[in-house]
Amino acid sequence: MWSRELFCKAGKRILLPAPGEGAPVAAAQRLATRAAGEFSASGDEVGDRNADVFDRELKSKQRDRAAWFMHESDPILDTVTENLLDRLQDCKRMFPTALNLGGALDHVQRMLHGRGGIERLISMDTSVDMIGRSKRLAAMDGLTGEEAKRSALENMQIIADEEYLPFQAGSLDVVISSLGLHWVNDLPGAMSQCRTALKPDGLFLAAMFGGETLRELRIACTVAQLEREGGVSPRISPLAQVRDAGNLLTRAGFALPTVDVDEYTVRYPSAMELIEHLRSMGEVNAVRQRSLVMSRDTALATASIYQSMFGESDGTIPATFQVIYMAGWSPDISQKQPKRRGSATVSFKDLQTAFPPDAFSKTSDDPKSTSTTKSITELASESKERERTGQNESEETSGTTRLPSGSWFKLD
Amino acid sequence: MVRGGILVKHAAFNTSLLQYLACPLSKDPLRYCEKSQELVNDSLGVAYPIIDGIACLVPSRGRLIEKLPEDPKPYPDAGK
Numbered sequence: 001m002w003s004r005e006l007f008c009k010a011g012k013r014i015l016l017p018a019p020g021e022g023a024p025v026a027a028a029q030r031l032a033t034r035a036a037g038e039f040s041a042s043g044d045e046v047g048d049r050n051a052d053v054f055d056r057e058l059k060s061k062q063r064d065r066a067a068w069f070m071h072e073s074d075p076i077l078d079t080v081t082e083n084l085l086d087r088l089q090d091c092k093r094m095f096p097t098a099l100n101l102g103g104a105l106d107h108v109q110r111m112l113h114g115r116g117g118i119e120r121l122i123s124m125d126t127s128v129d130m131i132g133r134s135k136r137l138a139a140m141d142g143l144t145g146e147e148a149k150r151s152a153l154e155n156m157q158i159i160a161d162e163e164y165l166p167f168q169a170g171s172l173d174v175v176i177s178s179l180g181l182h183w184v185n186d187l188p189g190a191m192s193q194c195r196t197a198l199k200p201d202g203l204f205l206a207a208m209f210g211g212e213t214l215r216e217l218r219i220a221c222t223v224a225q226l227e228r229e230g231g232v233s234p235r236i237s238p239l240a241q242v243r244d245a246g247n248l249l250t251r252a253g254f255a256l257p258t259v260d261v262d263e264y265t266v267r268y269p270s271a272m273e274l275i276e277h278l279r280s281m282g283e284v285n286a287v288r289q290r291s292l293v294m295s296r297d298t299a300l301a302t303a304s305i306y307q308s309m310f311g312e313s314d315g316t317i318p319a320t321f322q323v324i325y326m327a328g329w330s331p332d333i334s335q336k337q338p339k340r341r342g343s344a345t346v347s348f349k350d351l352q353t354a355f356p357p358d359a360f361s362k363t364s365d366d367p368k369s370t371s372t373t374k375s376i377t378e379l380a381s382e383s384k385e386r387e388r389t390g391q392n393e394s395e396e397t398s399g400t401t402r403l404p405s406g407s408w409f410k411l412d
Numbered sequence: 413m414v415r416g417g418i419l420v421k422h423a424a425f426n427t428s429l430l431q432y433l434a435c436p437l438s439k440d441p442l443r444y445c446e447k448s449q450e451l452v453n454d455s456l457g458v459a460y461p462i463i464d465g466i467a468c469l470v471p472s473r474g475r476l477i478e479k480l481p482e483d484p485k486p487y488p489d490a491g492k
Contacts, residue, residue, distance in 0.1 A: 097432065122432065131466055156426050159468040164436035166469035171432045196439075 052185055052288065053238060056126065056161065059183050059286040063102070063127035066282030070133075074281065076264060077104040080323050081111050081178045083262065084207045087327060088116030088174070095173035095203065096120060099194075101162055103180025103207075105130055106137045112153065116174065120154045124162075130282075131157045162190045167197035174198075177206040179323070182239055183286060191252035201332035204254060205325075210261060211241045212322035216310045217274065217302075223309075224301035233291035245324045254328025255335050262323050267316040271303035274319050425449070425462045435460075436469050452477065 081104050088095070094117030100108050102125035112118060123134045138155035160166045162177075162184050175194045184190045194204055214236050221235040240248070242261050249257035268274045278284060311317050329335060425444065433442055435453040442451040442460070450459040451467055458474040460467060 122429070126470065128463075132464075135466070156429050157466050158429070158433070159463075159466055159470060160436060161470050164469075164471050166434055166436040167432055167439075168434040168441060169439060171434075 054183050054185050055286050055288050056163075056183075056185065059282075060126040060128075062279075062284050062286060063125065063282040064129040066280055067127065067129035067133045069280040070282070071280065074104075074107070076266060076321055077107045077179065077281065078111070079264065080104065080207050081107040083323075084108075084176065084178050084205055084325060085111055085115055087205055087325070088118075088203075091116065091203065093117075093201070093203075097171070097173045098122065099124060099167070099172050099175045099197070101175065101177035101180045101194075101206075102126065102130065104178040105180075106134050108176055108178050109134060109137055109153075109155065114153065118153065118174070120156065122156045122158065122172075124158050124160050126159065126161050127282075128159060131159055163193075165190065165193040165197055169196050170199045172197050172199065172202060174203045174205065177208070179207055179209065181206055182208040182237070187240070188248060188251050191248060191254075195253045195328075195330050198330040200330055201334060202330045204249075204328045204330070206327075207323050207325050209239050210245075210322035210324040211239045212263065212320055213239055215320050216306060216317070217271070217319065220271070220302050220306040220309060223305050224298050228295070228298045228301055234287045234289055235285060235294075237285060237287050240324065242322075242324055245326050249326055249328040252328070253331065255331045256329045258327040260325050262325065264321045264323065265318045266321065267312070267318050269316055271306045271317060274317070425465050425467060429467065433467065433469065436471055437474075450475075 085108065096117060096119045098116070098118045098121050100121055100123040105123050105125055109121060109123060112121065123131065125131050125134075134155070135157050138157075158166070162181065163186050175198060181187060181190065191204070191206075198204065218236045222232050225232050225235075242259065245259045246257055249259070266277075268277070306317055427444060430442065430444055433451065434440060435442060435456060435458065437458070438453065438456050440453050440455050442453055445452050445459070448459070449462045451462065451469070452459045457477050459477050460469050460474050462468065
């Protein structure tokens with residue numbers, strides 16, 4: 001099965017025109033880079049077009065193949081999609097127009113059930129066969145009577161690339177991406193384009209695989225390769241870390257970002273079944289820098305190392321899938337904004353009057369404590385004095401708590 | 413056209429999508445040309461094909477309309 005990758009690569013070399021020939025493809029790509037350069041110089045987009053980690057054409061071919069292998073219901077994709085779509089019910093807003101970015105396309109379509117008031121679902125993917133599958137699912141929807149009336153969902157499909165989002169500014173209510181963004185080269189740029197395409201106060205919901213995903217496979221592959229080949233080449237694609245997810249959302253310009261993480265452990269009889277499952281989901285390696293050949297020795301060594309290092313007592317092996325759920329809203333004046341600096345209406349003086357310092361024995365002999373009009377600098381110097389004098393005293397008596405500034409207050 | 417035993421009619425392009433779609437490069441609105449089954453961006457001079465009623469808005473599939481296409485070359489991933 002590994003030699004299939006070689007055939008695909010060879011086929012690609014024969015069929016594609018060499019760079020410089022073939023007017024439509026090369027010219028369009030030149031146009032793309034020129035327009036991208038102009039577009040990013042306008043200051044709207046914050047993408048990083050130099051990142052070219054993944055081979056997008058290969059990914060689209062892999063997804064074509066996966067479209068035929070994929071089962072109707074897949075445990076991981078179903079769970080993640082269900083979790084993601086659940087978040088739609090947490091919002092009171094209705095989202096009539098939704099964009100479904102690739103990944104678990106048809107799972108989103110099938111499991112939506114009209115949540116979030118979605119009336120029009122536009123499914124988008126680079127792979128032709130995945131879109132064909134989505135279209136067949138829409139045609140096959142044999143709903144009768146009540147159910148058909150309840151879930152009147154208008155399904156539309158387009159073939160497009162997440163990095164070049166073909167939507168007008170302010171045209172979508174919600175963008176849903178269930179496990180689709182971890183193969184995108186320019187993730188900040190893609191998310192920024194999503195934000196532009198969303199209406200004000202539109203929702204961006206995404207689930208993507210996090211850094212801990214397939215940790216066991218990564219370790220087993222590295223150990224096996226070090227033993228057999230003396231070097232390491234990337235077998236697992238680079239994945240976003242949880243700490244980066246929040247930064248991504250803010251960098252793309254989303255307001256009220258939310259990130260949470262879930263880990264799922266799936267058990268397989270052996271490493272081969274894990275690889276087959278990944279292949280059927282279209283999650284095979286598409287990193288440009290990957291080594292194209294994996295020798296049979298290394299593959300078998302990987303499987304046996306996996307079994308010995310991580311095998312459970314009943315002979316099955318676990319695989320971790322860490323999913324990062326991200327949610328962000330496109331900015332709108334109706335959202336809560338942080339107040340401007342210096343616009344406070346409550347001062348520390350009021351805090352002092354609410355919790356008078358002379359109620360505590362420690363500060364009763366402080367001559368300044370009787371005065372109620374103090375500046376913040378005076379308060380700060382007071383607390384420093386108290387810190388110096390109060391070092392030998394106990395930190396907390398019953399009911400009193402020490403504030404970080406050093407001043408004490410008592411909770412009633 | 414039959415796929416997997418289910419008859420999928422050769423669907424026409426859903427024109428209600430036009431209010432949402434834009435050129436992937438410049439985000440300009442597109443014009444639907446029914447005769448050549450393409451979505452045209454007049455400002456950049458690029459036309460994107462519509463295959464089986466599904467718009468294919470990938471930049472590498474765009475055709476520059478300054479030059480007339482001499483003969484339709486098969487795209488690399490057309491026959492698999």
